[in-house]
Amino acid sequence: MHEAIGARAREGLRHDRVKGRPVAVTGxxxxxxxxxxxxxxxxxxxxxxxxxxxxxxxxxxxxxVGFGLEVAALSPLT
Structure with missing residues (x-):
């Protein structure tokens, strides 16, 4: 999905706002x-x-972020 937003369904996509602006997060x-x-x-x-x-x-x-069998909680989105 990193090549273009929405390119492959097997990867993750979330959306949020950072400083009032929309962002898409892919993994x-x-x-x-x-x-x-x-x-x-x-x-x-x-x-x-x-x-x-x-x-x-x-x-x-x-x-x-969930990766493999692990989970990471990262700093607030800024």
Whole structure:
């Protein structure tokens, strides 16, 4: 899904707002999580790399990532 928002259904996609602006958060089998500006389709910020494929995402102010058999709760989205 990282190539284009909505490209592959087997990877995760969540949406949220950061500083009042919409963001899309994707995670996939390439072991990465990325944030996107859905209005431009451009990636914002660095990609986050995990040791196993990303299998679940949750947002709500804080990014929670499921990878392999583990879960990481990351700093609030800013």
């Amino acid at each position: 996939g089998h390439d072991n990465t999580v990325r944030m996107w500006d859905p209005t431009t389709g451009q990636q914002t910020g660095p990609r986050l790399v995990f040791p196993e494929p990303v299998v679940a995402l949750a947002t709500g102010g804080r990014l929670v």
